[in-house]
Amino acid sequence: MHVGLGLPITDPITLPDWARRAEAGPFTTLGLLDRLVYDNPEPLVTLAVLAGATTRIRLQTEVLLPPLRETALLAKQAATLDLLSSGRLVLGVGVGGREDDHVAAGTDLRTRGRRMDDQLAVMRRLWSGEPYGAGAGPIGPAPARDGGPEVLIGGFRPPALERVARWGDGFLNAAPVSWAGGLFDFVRTSWKEHGRDGSPRLVAQVCAALGPDPVIEEARAAMGAYYANSGQADYMLAGMRTTPASIREAIAQFADLGADEVMLYCWGRDPGQVDRLADLL
Template identity: 35%
Template sequence: MRVGMTMPVMEPDLDAATLRTWATIVDEGPFSSLCWGERIAFDNPESLTLLGALAAWTDRVRLVTTVIVPQLHDPVMCAKALATGDLISGGRLTVGFGVGGRHEDYQAVGADPKTQTMRDMAERIAIMRRVWAGERITDSVLPVGPPPVQPGGPRLLVGTIGPKTVRSAAAWADGLAGTTLDLDVGKQNELFDVARQAWAQAGKPAPHLATSFWFALGPAEAAREQVRTHLRRYMNWIPAEYVDAMAPTTGWSGDEEQLAAVLREFAAVGTDEVHLIPTSTDVDQLRRVAEVVHDFT
């Protein structure tokens, strides 16, 4: 099983130096991928712009969007931006797509919340694939470029936690970029089984099975408080008392040995990759997790 690291893009007071430091450390290894998510009505960096920076700042690590919401973008421009990121990174891009969970993000860009469906997402992805294939989708002299380095475009993952969504994504996705709130490994494996069956029924190779969870490394009380503080900020569309109620059992907190034990549990059920999500910009925690991952892999 491989282990990726998510950029701390949902943390406050970010600057270019912090982002570049994280990208550089992750690229040094032993992480398999460098991930980041998308929100609009929030103060995180814009995802496609950040893709260009991360592609330039790194040389080795796989770049994974977890996730981009196609309905918030013009599909042709999104395809062009992602192909550009694939070009700059030398073909290291994997794209996670999802429908998103916040109407305010749709409203912020003038997108119709009624398009927050798997069907609408699949339609936009089909347009992107046509662009990456070099088709002229309008009466233009040349097709929209640049062509991606990876033939046919980047590998595509579906960001979801629901079996119905997983089944519908088998038609276009190469795997999952899921998430687990409570680290229930058995429940996660049930979703993996849905994917395994759906991909087999579609006559496709076995899906890439990835999941993610928030983490905080350190003494028990302080680490759990770090997770709670992050959730309070990130889940700002949920009443604070609800977030506080779920915070004790959401994400993971603990020491290095406990993190390694959790990773072994996910590996045991056939997880291909875990994407860790930081709840702090603390570089020391990043380096300590890197040591755990080095020993684990």
């Protein structure tokens, strides 16, 4: 079982420290969320900085919202980051659901699913070196990984889960253990029905905070603020793991379901959590 770290968003200046500590420990991946109308660092820019601060750890968007972005430019940005990080980019993507993000981006919330399907098809083509289309040729640079960076697709409903088999390399699960088994089974079945070889990579997310009470209180406040207008704040906060035993339990439960990696998503700013989480692993 691989274990990665989801990075906090409230103090971007500290993130290179988080990245270096994580790379010195047992962690395999650094993850960073995406919003537009929120006080968070832009993930591709930030992960590019963290790529320069590290040498081996994977760099994952968790999840990037392609419908808010122009497709050809996003394909070029992702390929560039994958190339300059020696193939370490993992592009986790999802449609998002915050109306204000789409207002600010000038995009249509109602068509975001269809838009992302079209975007994934175009990006796959471009990463393979094909021309953009009529009047426009290929868009470089070529990514380090043949066919483009690894793509994980997040979501909860059947249309989102089916995208894994159509466009992705794996599934990024943000649901609790009690839901995850059914989602994993759907993704595996869809993968076979679409004639895909091998198995989808399954990555789970667990919200965690480890340390003295002020660290946990700060993490809960940051997470509560992020989900404040979603109608899910209390539910999400109830799932935060705050003791070594409960974090180990969550990792073991996802391992039993067949997850390949668990991302411990941290909301508190204290980088000492990296070392404490490393110790419990």
